Amino acid sequence: MPAEPVGSSAPDQRDPSALDTALSLQAESALAKAGLMQPGGERAAAVRKAKVLANAAEILRHFSGRIGLRTK
Numbered sequence: 001m002p003a004e005p006v007g008s009s010a011p012d013q014r015d016p017s018a019l020d021t022a023l024s025l026q027a028e029s030a031l032a033k034a035g036l037m038q039p040g041g042e043r044a045a046a047v048r049k050a051k052v053l054a055n056a057a058e059i060l061r062h063f064s065g066r067i068g069l070r071t072k
Contacts, residue, residue, distance in 0.1 A: 016064035020057050027053035
């Protein structure tokens with residue numbers, strides 16, 4: 001049995017719902033940060049990053065069989 005890092009804040013890789021939640025929270029945080037930036041290339045890149053994270057969470061929900069509205 002492989003050793004788990006002590007105090008690791010990473011979600012369990014075998015639990016899709018934990019990873020889904022982590023990705024969703026990161027997407028929301030990235031979008032909030034992008035909203036505070038001045039218009040321009042840096043803000044556009046931050047919005048793209050937020051969209052990629054949100055899409056990853058949605059794809060994970062889809063393939064884990066949890067299609068529907070996400071609960072907070």
